[in-house]
Amino acid sequence: MDADIHTDTDVEDQDLGFDLQEPSFEFEGEDDRSASSGPEDSSSEDNEDQWVDDNAPQHVPEDHDLDDEVPEGLTREFHEHINGTPCDENGNYLPPGTPPTPPPTPSADDWTPYRSRTEFETADLLYRRTQMPAKNIDALMDLWEATLLKHQDHAPFASHKDLYDTIDSTRLGDVKWDSFELSYADELPERDVPKWMTSKYDVWFRDPRAVVQNMLANPDFNGEIEFGPVREYVDGERRLKDFMSGDWAWRQADAIAADPATHGAAFVPIILGSDKTTVSVATGQNEYYPLYVSIGNVTNSVRRAHRNAVALVGFLAIPKASRKYNDDVKFRKFRKQLFHTSLARILQSLKPGMTTPEVTRCGDGHFRRVIYGLGPYIADYPEQALLACIVQGWCTAVKTNLDGNDSIRRTHEHTEELVADFELGVLWDEYGIIGDIVPFTNDFPRADIHELIAPDILHQLIKGTFKDHLVDWVEQYIYQTHSKKMRRLFWPTSIAGEFCSAILDIYY
Numbered sequence: 390m391d392a393d394i395h396t397d398t399d400v401e402d403q404d405l406g407f408d409l410q411e412p413s414f415e416f417e418g419e420d421d422r423s424a425s426s427g428p429e430d431s432s433s434e435d436n437e438d439q440w441v442d443d444n445a446p447q448h449v450p451e452d453h454d455l456d457d458e459v460p461e462g463l464t465r466e467f468h469e470h471i472n473g474t475p476c477d478e479n480g481n482y483l484p485p486g487t488p489p490t491p492p493p494t495p496s497a498d499d500w501t502p503y504r505s506r507t508e509f510e511t512a513d514l515l516y517r518r519t520q521m522p523a524k525n526i527d528a529l530m531d532l533w534e535a536t537l538l539k540h541q542d543h544a545p546f547a548s549h550k551d552l553y554d555t556i557d558s559t560r561l562g563d564v565k566w567d568s569f570e571l572s573y574a575d576e577l578p579e580r581d582v583p584k585w586m587t588s589k590y591d592v593w594f595r596d597p598r599a600v601v602q603n604m605l606a607n608p609d610f611n612g613e614i615e616f617g618p619v620r621e622y623v624d625g626e627r628r629l630k631d632f633m634s635g636d637w638a639w640r641q642a643d644a645i646a647a648d649p650a651t652h653g654a655a656f657v658p659i660i661l662g663s664d665k666t667t668v669s670v671a672t673g674q675n676e677y678y679p680l681y682v683s684i685g686n687v688t689n690s691v692r693r694a695h696r697n698a699v700a701l702v703g704f705l706a707i708p709k710a711s712r713k714y715n716d717d718v719k720f721r722k723f724r725k726q727l728f729h730t731s732l733a734r735i736l737q738s739l740k741p742g743m744t745t746p747e748v749t750r751c752g753d754g755h756f757r758r759v760i761y762g763l764g765p766y767i768a769d770y771p772e773q774a775l776l777a778c779i780v781q782g783w784c785t786a787v788k789t790n791l792d793g794n795d796s797i798r799r800t801h802e803h804t805e806e807l808v809a810d811f812e813l814g815v816l817w818d819e820y821g822i823i824g825d826i827v828p829f830t831n832d833f834p835r836a837d838i839h840e841l842i843a844p845d846i847l848h849q850l851i852k853g854t855f856k857d858h859l860v861d862w863v864e865q866y867i868y869q870t871h872s873k874k875m876r877r878l879f880w881p882t883s884i885a886g887e888f889c890s891a892i893l894d895i896y897y
Contacts, residue, residue, distance in 0.1 A: 463628070466620040471642035473616020473655030475755035480748045482653055489754030502558045508545040512556055523549040564595040564603065569734060571706065573723055585710040585720060592731045594703035597682050598738040598761075601657060602749050604684050605759070609696055611752040613688045616655035616759075618642045632658065632685040632764075637840075644835055645760050654746040655757045658685035658764030659739060661732075663705065663772065678705035680735065685764050705731050725775060725826045732829040736763075743834050763836040765843035773842050778804075778828050783821030785842050799839040801830070 476482045477490065503509040515521045521529070526549040533544035546552040573586045604610070618638040621628040629635060638658060645651050660683040667676050680703035687698045708727060714720045739761045741747075746758035766776055777785040777799070787796050788803075797803075807816060808824045816824040830836035844850065 460623050460628075462624040464622045466622070468617045468619075468639065468642045468646070470646035470652040471617045471654060471656045471760070473757050473759075474653040476653075476748065476758055478748060478750075478756050480746070480756075480758050483755075490756065491754070492750070501560075502555055504545075508555075511545045512552055515552065516556060526552060564599040566593055566595055568593045571727055571730060575719070583710060583714060583720075585708055585714065585723070588708070590706035590708060590727060592703065592706050592735070594680070594735045595701075596738050597659070597702050597736055598742065600682055600700050600702055601659065601684055601739070601761070604698065604700070605657065605686075606750050606752055607697060608752045608754075610687055610691060610698070613691050614686045614752065615688070616686060616751070616757060618656065631688045632660075637764075638685065641762055641835060645762070648744075651746055651758075651760055653758065655686075655751075655759045657759050657761050659736075659761055660685055660764045660767070662767035664769065665707065665772075676707050678707050679703070680705055680732075703731075703735050722825060725778075725823070728775060729827060729829040733832045736829070736833070740833060763830060763833055763841060766838075766841050767843045767845075769845050770849060773845070776828065777838050777842060778823045778826045780817055780821040780823060786839055788820055801837040801839065804839075 474482050475487065475489070498506075500506055500509050503512065515526055515529075526546075530544045530546055530548060537543060546555065568591055571590045571592060572588065577586055605614075615631065615633040618633050618635075618641075620639070621630065621634050632638065638656065641658070642656050645654070645656060662681045662683075663679065665676060665678045679701055681699055682702040683692070683699045692698050706727060708720075708724050710717070710720050742759065742761045743763075744760075746760050748756050749759055751757050768776060771781065773779075773785050774781050774783070779785050779799075784799075786799055788799050804822060807820055807822060811819075811824070813824045816822040828838045830838040830841065
């Protein structure tokens, strides 16, 4: 598998079934956006309310003990080189105890990208309050310009396009949405070309690099964020509490520190999660494929308290086809590769910062040089198999019998060797590998998809191990060893549901 197939030109050269195109923002007629709802509308407060899960239990702080008390005898060991040393905005490390650089205070008359308050008010009036058509905006600007010629001055905007371009360049409090298109690029059949082969698939996303930088700069996280791996001990015994206290973060820091240019930098693990969802309320059974991002640096108390440590970063495309193509080999391959190519494209802005430190401001006011890295991916089992390019029913982490002594963990390097040596049928039957799909992690350093799959506690532990195996086993035992009357005494109908609910309360 080629690790460089995800750039625009490379994908086409490899002929993997995709045609990457930049989004077109041209509008019908006179480019009139006054009555249309563009991407900006999707981030409005009204639309955000539509995504609230009405079935989700209300958050009660008293029910979530944050357990932030520092135990007696706690000692902490920090990584020698990847430790998040503060620096200035140019990346020069500061002496210990240096106070943070205060952020620049914006000027009271700074209306950038507008040249004056008059321009801003004009844009607000024409675009938002009156929603003036594009032709009328052009006519108004021409009249305005004519009245100012004798004063050697100009109208606020040259045309409706100038107005729209200025609005689009306005810096908002949050990261703006963008999009790109993917399409099938392999050879088409001579006749009866299916629609899915000619369709364009839109992928909407926000720049994950900007989203992560906003998280790092959030002053609410000050004091509750680790900029490097840490090992904690209580009376000599290892304590595993927050993400950065685990062994994975330490191993990643060791690999990063092999380059002396990274010494003193902070390590920022990128945690991803996705889950295809059907929304039926007021949408007509529409399917959405949201992609979420978080960082591993914040403490568990921040994550459990729902304090903006998780952000929506994208909507993946969902290709559709008629029922006769459900088992079509080409369609199934296209659907899987579309998923991986979309992820690789969305995450591209993070790639340079995975090897070369980037200077960014943090919540405590200090600048730090940061190194990004792909961290755990949270998904249910069907999506785990999709992510790991594994046949459904096989383990994403181990390639042989889980109970056997000869079980071997899957690795990116070993999978690459198998794909190079065996035919697709052998890979499928003997190793459970889908050999003609390139995982998105191939495009990023230090990323092994088999290592990054996070356990699905609900489906794999609670429902799978506990309910589907342990509870069923106990139920079968009771039925085989006791009379019908005793069964009812020992095993009421609702006991399994009540027991599982109790377990869910412990975890959630």
